[in-house]
Amino acid sequence: MLPPIDAHAHIQTGVSARDIAGLKAFVVAVTRERKEWGPALRRTDRLAVWGVGVHPGLPVEISDFDQAAFGEAVERACFVGEIGLDGKSKASMDSQRHVLTQILEVVAARPRPTTIHSAAASGPVLNALRERPIRAPILHWWRGSEKQTREAVELGCYFSINGAEVRRPKVLSLLPPERVLTETDFPYSRRSDPTATQPAAVGSTERALMQNWGLDELALRRLLWQNLAELFDRCDLTERVPSAVQEAMLAAGFR
Template identity: 40%
Template sequence: MSRELPPLDLHAHIDVGVGARDLESLGAVVFVATRTLEKSAAALTRSDAVTIWGVGCHPGVPAAQDRFDVELFRYQLAQTAFISEVGLDGGSKVPMDRQVEVFTEILGLVAQAPRIVSVHSARATTRTLDVIEQTGARGVILHWWLGSDRETKRAIDLGCFFSVNPSMDPRRLATAGVPLERLLPETDHPSGNRRGASMKQPGWTSDVEASVARAYGLPEQAVRRQFWKTLAALVDALDVEWLLPPVVCAMLDAARRSGE
């Protein structure tokens, strides 16, 4: 199945002006994070075959946090299966109280209308988990997670997933007890794939597959197979397939059938 289905990238940053054919030429299914509701609005006017555009309000962007409008976010959330990039950042110029307020409102909406949510938690891992627990939001993928083993176990108990990029060492997650079934790949392009010899483009997660395979003692093809199964199960649990492009839905169906 790894030959039939392309790589997955659950978190990348791409300019909304990049053409759909250019994105298709990447040969991957890419979930794109946006940083402001203004960018989200532009992204949601697109209709791409293999690219899913998210709605985001980045905790490290003061203008995005200052202008956050919960009703506009509610309107945009109804149009996509993917929320990103949202969360908390302990190094942001935005006061933490404001970040928590915005993040709580966002996850409150997600608790009512579940979505796949890629969450930023840099230097704020405990507070991020606190908000996830408080709101009861499902579908959370902790992007570029750097929490302690204890926090990681708490995140597992809260039902969180973890996305791994080329700059991360998945052995830390394996040692902390994260099951393979809770992992998904990302590039965090252009930040997370700066290191190493891998291609610096969205969707290039072959090196992530290789590092996860080594960490979990599995063949690389088994890792991509599991990534797709994990995404399919998450989509089913959240009931968001109707918001995904038909081509991606067909790929998810192939992933489901592979286990029959």
């Protein structure tokens, strides 16, 4: 059986490799601050990759953003995130937009799957992606309107879904199955999904997807792994991800 996928979780960079392996899942561990990038990029987890991120909700990360330093970190990473815009952030929307543009320039030049935050900023995030397209955008915890969701699909976006969307479905039925991933956004989705008690606890999301699409667990996992494989393939990164991840993508029947 292919392991579950958590495409967006917050994990401290100092956590032991054993604890991560114990999750028995593929995890994208996202970061929010520059000081996390170094420790994240030195990790060699078997079934996890670490993203380099600049969280739009953290004003200091926005005001101190350095495009060259970010570019160097992205060079070494095989995932970017989390990044994006936040309508409730204390950082001004203008300054957030300015940083996001610079981030998207870096990712356009060095394609990476990119997990994007858009809380109270669905429209502005879509505008930014339209102006500076990137190869593998993933809208995480997406709460856009129907119209915006259709636009996002047209822009080539993926969607990583957690228990909050499952509990109060807004866009689930609009999403093409080949563009969907599962996530926990641990520890933040716990409020809406009491079962998401740790990274990789994507059970309630998986059950909803199985029901929605009429798939059994094996078929769902295969689909999710193929979607992940497609993202790495779009960025020519298949050879750079950990070998256990490559093996699972092959087992899922990707190419």
